[in-house]
Amino acid sequence: MIEFSDVSKIYSNGVVAISDVSLRIEKGEFVFLIGPSGAGKTTLLKMVFCDETPTTGNVFVDGRNISKLRRSEIPYLRRNVGVVFQDFKLLDDRDIFENVGFALKVMGFAPQLIANQVNHVLEQVGLSTKKRMFPSQLSGGEKQRVCIARAIVNNPAILVTDEPTGNLDPYISWEIMKTIIDINNKGTTVIFATHNKDLVDRMRKRVLVLRDGRLTKDEPRGTFDFEENVL
Amino acid sequence: MRKMYYSLKYIFNETFISLRKSGMLILCAIIIITTALISLGLFILADRAASAVISGFENNLEIVAFLEDGFNASTLKNVIIPNISNYPEVASVRLVTKEDAREELKKEVPELRDVFSIIEENPLPSSLRIKVKTPDTLAAVTDRMKKENGLAIEEITYGGENANSFLKASQKFRESSLFVLIIFIIASVVVIAATIRLTVYSRFNEIEIMRLVGATDWYIKWPYILEGIFLGVVSGALATLAVLFIKNGVFLELSKSFIFLKNIAEGVNIFDICWKLILVGILQGIIGAMFSTASVLSEKK
Numbered sequence: 001m002i003e004f005s006d007v008s009k010i011y012s013n014g015v016v017a018i019s020d021v022s023l024r025i026e027k028g029e030f031v032f033l034i035g036p037s038g039a040g041k042t043t044l045l046k047m048v049f050c051d052e053t054p055t056t057g058n059v060f061v062d063g064r065n066i067s068k069l070r071r072s073e074i075p076y077l078r079r080n081v082g083v084v085f086q087d088f089k090l091l092d093d094r095d096i097f098e099n100v101g102f103a104l105k106v107m108g109f110a111p112q113l114i115a116n117q118v119n120h121v122l123e124q125v126g127l128s129t130k131k132r133m134f135p136s137q138l139s140g141g142e143k144q145r146v147c148i149a150r151a152i153v154n155n156p157a158i159l160v161t162d163e164p165t166g167n168l169d170p171y172i173s174w175e176i177m178k179t180i181i182d183i184n185n186k187g188t189t190v191i192f193a194t195h196n197k198d199l200v201d202r203m204r205k206r207v208l209v210l211r212d213g214r215l216t217k218d219e220p221r222g223t224f225d226f227e228e229n230v231l
Numbered sequence: 232m233r234k235m236y237y238s239l240k241y242i243f244n245e246t247f248i249s250l251r252k253s254g255m256l257i258l259c260a261i262i263i264i265t266t267a268l269i270s271l272g273l274f275i276l277a278d279r280a281a282s283a284v285i286s287g288f289e290n291n292l293e294i295v296a297f298l299e300d301g302f303n304a305s306t307l308k309n310v311i312i313p314n315i316s317n318y319p320e321v322a323s324v325r326l327v328t329k330e331d332a333r334e335e336l337k338k339e340v341p342e343l344r345d346v347f348s349i350i351e352e353n354p355l356p357s358s359l360r361i362k363v364k365t366p367d368t369l370a371a372v373t374d375r376m377k378k379e380n381g382l383a384i385e386e387i388t389y390g391g392e393n394a395n396s397f398l399k400a401s402q403k404f405r406e407s408s409l410f411v412l413i414i415f416i417i418a419s420v421v422v423i424a425a426t427i428r429l430t431v432y433s434r435f436n437e438i439e440i441m442r443l444v445g446a447t448d449w450y451i452k453w454p455y456i457l458e459g460i461f462l463g464v465v466s467g468a469l470a471t472l473a474v475l476f477i478k479n480g481v482f483l484e485l486s487k488s489f490i491f492l493k494n495i496a497e498g499v500n501i502f503d504i505c506w507k508l509i510l511v512g513i514l515q516g517i518i519g520a521m522f523s524t525a526s527v528l529s530e531k532k
Contacts, residue, residue, distance in 0.1 A: 072447065079445035089440055103444035105241055108234035
């Protein structure tokens with residue numbers, strides 16, 4: 001489903017973000033992506049939703065080589081990849097319902113269909129009673145759940161989350177984790193970049209470790225000990 | 232089809248929101264674009280005025296070959312006039328006798344009637360009046376007439392000197408005003424681009440999210456292009472009103488003193504100027520919007 005083949009990414013300023021990474025993530029898999037800050041996690045995630053392209057090597061998403069996609073094809077790939085950010089990226093002047101429905105509106109869905117789908121995902125993330133509130137009226141955890149709802153509202157095959165629990169307390173982080181596990185259980189492939197040791201150690205899912213742009217560990221039921229088990 | 236309808240609804244809605252949010256910016260842009268378009272409208276009016284004057288000159292341009300008294304009338308009628316008429320550049324040749332000349336002068340200057348009744352001999356010479364098809368052949372026809380016909384010509388005159396200087400002056404005017412106009416239009420495009428760019432940046436977060444949830448570049452661009460078109464249409468309409476006012480007020484007033492302006496003031500079709508101004512405004516809007524959105528979107532894939 002997602003395949004990196006000898007991928008390197010060197011930015012125009014000479015920074016090597018990813019170096020010779022090869023990996024494969026199957027459909028429906030849950031993968032933790034861990035590593036110190038600046039290890040290349042975000043760059044790797046960006047390649048999955050085609051916000052970056054590799055300098056060398058190939059990245060295949062849903063069988064399509066992202067380097068060979070035309071600019072006009074990229075939006076259609078992104079409709080199949082939901083993205084959750086640490087900083088939420090919500091529209092402050094729109095309420096929760098509108099924020100979540102925004103993705104469907106952009107795709108030209110009918111208002112009734114948008115309403116049904118938005119209500120459904122808001123229920124899924126436990127925010128159905130707050131749909132007319134604005135982002136400024138929500139807590140960090142709630143904002144993150146809005147972000148998750150927006151990412152999954154059009155049933156994408158892949159969910160990419162970039163440190164979604166970064167600013168949240170342990171209890172809320174665990175709630176977010178449970179929401180994402182639920183989504184994964186319904187068949188969505190999840191790549192979860194995090195610094196949260198507790199979550200990784202409790203879940204015992206596949207763990208990919210990046211250090212200085214290199215994939216240094218790939219364990220099927222791994223833990224957060226990325227400094228010890230260097231490949 | 233339904234998706235397209237909802238997308239169009241969204242695009243128009245977003246355009247309206249954007250216009251409402253950036254009221255002062257929009258107002259500034261409209262003022263500047265309107266100024267540029269008024270310049271364009273005045274340029275068109277001035278061009279029409281110059282063309283009308285030139286056309287008036289062209290219609291009245293003729294070579295006047297004054298004949299010495301005692302010319303051979305038979306040779307003139309049977310040989311020389313047909314010969315000159317055959318020049319490809321010549322439109323018509325007319326013989327004006329001394330008597331004809333006197334009657335013409337009496338008509339043109341009625342005050343001279345009394346003078347002619349006093350003097351016994353008609354002092355006016357006979358002449359050939361030759362009209363050419365295009366004014367730039369005046370000199371060549373004059374030269375050829377002098378060389379070929381062996382006429383007893385006293386003097387050949389034509390309005391070419393005046394016409395040429397007017398043509399040169401109007402050409403210079405057109406060139407310099409066109410230059411100023413181009414500067415104005417470029418400035419308008421830059422202002423539109425800057426205005427829309429500010430709007431785009433104020434909604435950068437939204438554009439970023441749109442990209443990430445799979446909006447196409449055109450879907451993102453359309454509200455801003457419509458904003459540009461709106462700026463163009465409003466500015467074009469305002470400029471048309473201003474030009475209409477200038478044409479009806481200033482030109483009509485001036486035409487009381489300058490007869491040639493009367494035709495311009497009455498003859499120019501305002502709708503002809505209107506659609507040109509609105510079209511230029513719309514094009515400016517589209518180009519400005521394309522520049523501003525392209526630069527923002529090109530920063531991201």
